[in-house]
Amino acid sequence: MELSNVTRETEFVILGLSDLPEYQTLLFVAFLALYMMNIVGNTMIISLTRLDTSLHTPMYFFLGNLSFVDMCFTSSIVPPMLKNIVSSNKVISLHACIAQLYFFLTFACTECLLLGCMAYDRYVAICNPLHYMMLMNQRACILLVLFSWIISALHALLHSLMAARLTYCGANIIYHFFCDMAPLLTLSCSDTTANRMLIYTEGGLPLAFPFIIVMVSYTRIISTILKIRSTQSRWKTFSTCSSHLTVVILFYGTIGFMYLRPSSSYSTAYNRIVSIVYTVVAPTLNPFIYSLRNKDMKGALRKVLSKKGEI
Incomplete structure (x- = not known):
């Protein structure tokens, strides 16, 4: 296709969630409140995992990193x-x-990989407890986190460079509230075959690979838990990973719906609402899911608050 006489777009108009004036104040207040909750909640998780020595374990090391990613993501x-x-x-x-x-892309992929690391951590803790400290030592945990960040950064760089090389002309309205890959490809007037092939081949790996780890880990975890005779012990064991499982279902359920299905128009309000769940709502709820359903976190919070009360 000849593009020499085509006006290239260097700016886009982001449509957002709604262009109705009567909803703008409500949307601003709602998302500002969610964002502040996200910052406060995840900062609390990071602070607790750093201040309380009883939380200096692999599980809470991953949780602290997940909270940092959640803040960056949102x-x-x-x-x-x-x-x-x-x-x-x-x-x-x-x-x-x-x-x-x-x-x-960097923060979304890092979140996926960290959730996979946390699932593996729970698998080792429940299914192979005698070797837990050997397999999940400090060096192994740091390497897993570094691996998650490096792979995600390279993945995001590849897809971003591929999107940047395209020519955009004509329509420049993004029917979304942020710059995502699919809306950008629909605005390109150059050949996007290479971009789409990359998405169909490599693009799903940062989502699919950790999801497989999660599925395999929880299959083994559930199998191990079912072998425990005591109902009380069975529930106590399951409670150590119930918060993580809740976060996985919330995050993977929505992000999988958006990207692991046949492509459809991103101009629909329904798709934008689903995107809000995994970009804003899920990262905001994560610290509250972990703190409200975790005895160690609640105990650490009480200790920190009591120390501040003594000052």
């Missing part, structure tokens, strides 16, 4: 979205859009 989406809501200028440059895509 921070790559919500602040620009809030600016978009209150501003009449909803334009974003191509470079800023590609940058947001890169950070979104």
Whole structure:
């Protein structure tokens, strides 16, 4: 296709969640509240896992890293979205859009891989407890986290560079509230075959690989738990991974619905609502799921609060 006489777009207009003026204040207040809850909740988790020595275990090491990723993940989406809501200028440059895509992909993939690491940690703790400290030593945990970050960063860089090489012309409205891969590809007037092939081959690996680890780990965990004769012991064992399982279902359920299905139009409000769940709601709920359903976290919080009360 000849593109020499085509006007190339260097800016996009992000449609957002709604263009109705009567909803803008409500949307701004709601998402600002969710964002503040996210920052406060995840900061609390990170602080507790650092301050309380009883939480210096592999499980809480991964949880602290997950909380940091959750803050970064939502921070790559919500602040620009809030600016978009209150501003009449909803334009974003191509470079800023590609940058947001890169950070979104990096944090989303890191979250997936960390959830896989946490599932493996629970598998070793429940199914192979005698070798737990040997297999999940400090060096192994650090390497798993570093692996998650490096693989995610490289994955995001590859897809972002592939998106940046495309030519965008004509329509420049993104029917979404952030720069995601699918809406960008629909706006390109150049050949996107290589991009789509990359998405269909390598693109799903950061989601599928940790999901397989989660499924295998929990299959073995459930099998081990069912062999425990005491109902009380069985429930106590399962409670150590129930919070993680809840987070996995919430995150993978929504993100899998968006990306592991036949492509459809991103202009529908339904798709944007589902995107809100895994980009904003799930990262905000994660610290409360872990703190409200975890005796160790609640105990650590009480100790920190009691120490502050004594000062």
